[in-house]
Amino acid sequence: MITFDFHKVRIPFRFSYGHAKKRHSELEAIIVIATDSDGVQGYGEAVPRTYVTGETCESILHIAPTLARQALAGGEDQAAVQHCLGEIANQPSDTVPSCALCAIDTALLCLEANRQGTSVAKMLGGELPCELVYSASIGLGNKAAMLATLLSYRAAGIQHFKVKVGGESDFRRIKWIRRILGADITLFADANAKWGREEAVRNIEQLAKLGVWALEEPLRTADPPETIHGFLNRRLVLDDEHWKTYQWLRDRSAxxxxxxxxxxxxxxxxxxxxxxxxxxxxxxxxxxxxTHLSGEMIQIARTAGLGFSCCAMVGETAILATVGSHFATAFADHKLVQGHSHRVLHRTRFVRGEPAMKRGGKLRVEQVSGLGLQLDTDGLEKVTVSHERITT
Incomplete structure (x- = not known):
């Protein structure tokens, strides 16, 4: 028997973080605590963004209890759980509740690791100890706030960055960023689906001249109509035309x-x-x-000879950030790794025990039980907007 506690949380940011699609001033997420009959717990998290998967906190809370029961339909063994989750994701359907699946997956994986007295990294096949080198993200915003962020990155010795583009004066801003951080930093850009086809080709040529090594998701897409609980079925816009347009752009991209x-x-x-x-x-x-479905996608990429990165949602808490660190240890051939933005964004925290981030964005994942985290239950209650409990 496993009890699931679903907490919808809202955490204000110290400063807003913006890109071409959205400006974030707070985190809204679902925190999941899975507790077995012996009192052993596992922690999970989902961070929905409608412009990414189409999900909302409300749509997750609507479907998560059903998904939790379906995940355990074959038993509590981790192999059976992952098989059930995989079947849900790969069923012939126009919709896939990816964030909701992540919440259940991460909580049950952490629970099983704690039961076995091993780390999530080991459960995923990671070699420990493992040192990861994190990239940082530079958003769109006013120059004074951005300068303060850049100076903090420089003081921390960070060398690898994602820079958001799709605003005004992108190319002048990138030159300015290099002057502040140094000519030897590595930069890739993220347009968050801002540009049309011809505009993207022109901008890519300019980015390449500025030493930007890659570009994330440049082409504009339409938003699908809203359905129940605010859910947007983004699979409707990821259609044949979408893929052919990106094929066209890839053939012309520098x-x-x-x-x-x-x-x-x-x-x-x-x-x-x-x-x-x-x-x-x-x-x-x-x-x-x-973790399971992400690993499946990585295997698809590897088989096709494509690269992959292990990244994160802006502002996710220490729970999902730490799962991400453990996950990255099992996929050491990643192009880059990102996460732990909560360390600079969150005004308040309810998690202790996360691994330290050292100079240069270096983070060492050690052998711990589960994720090695402890929850401050009073702190969690302070940021909880709603709470639901089910028992399977």
């Missing part, structure tokens, strides 16, 4: 293209391969359905 909003389930990964639409898959646990 730098590699990274799939992000176009990658939300295993079928979209297969579409990317079939249409030769992208060069690199940006795997983020919350939008890709958790």
């Amino acid at each position: 730098i590699p293209l990274i799939a992000d909003e176009s990658l939300i389930c295993p079928q979209t990964a297969r579409n990317i391969i079939d249409y030769k639409a992208f060069d690199i898959l940006n795997v983020r646990l919350s939008k890709c359905g958790g």
Whole structure:
């Protein structure tokens, strides 16, 4: 018997973070605590963004109890759980609740690791200890706030960055960023589906001249109509025309293209391969359905000779950020790794025990039980907007 507690949380940011699609001033997420009959717990998380998977906190809370029961239909053994989750994601359907699946997947994986007294990294096949080198993200915003962020990155010795584009004066801003951070930094860009086809080709040529090594998700897509609980079925716009347009752009791009909003389930990964639409898959646990399905997408990329990255949703808490670190240890051939933005964004925290981030963005994952995290239950209650409990 496993009890699931679903907490919808809202955490304000110290400062807003913006890109071409959205400006974020707070985190809304679903925190899941899975507790077995012996009192052993596992922690999970989902961070929905409608412009990515189409999901909302409300749509997750609506479907998560059903998914939890379905995940355990074959028993509590981790292999059986992952098989059930995989069947849900790969069933013939226009919709895949990727964020909701991530919430269940991560909580049950952490629970099983704690039961076995081993780490999530070991459960996933990672070699420990493992040192990861993190990239940081530079959003769109006013120059004074951006300068403060850049100076903090420089002081921390960060060398690898994602820079958001799709605003005004992108190219002047990139030159300015290099002057602040140094000519030897590595930069890739993210347009968050801002540009049309011809505009994208022109901008890619300029980005390449500025030493930007790759571009994430540049082409504009329409938003599908809203359905129940605010859910947007983004699979409707990831259609044949979408993939053919990216194939057209990839043939003309001077730098590699990274799939992000176009990658939300295993079928979209297969579409990317079939249409030769992208060069690199940006795997983020919350939008890709958790650890098992993310691993499946990485295997699809490897088989096709494509690269992949292990990245994160902006502002996710220490729970999902730490799962992401453990996950990355099992896929050491990643192009880059991102996460832990909560360390600079969140005004309040309710998790202790996360691994330390050292100079240069270096984070060492050690052998721990589960994720090695402890929840401050009072702190969690302070940021909880709603709470639901089910027992399976």
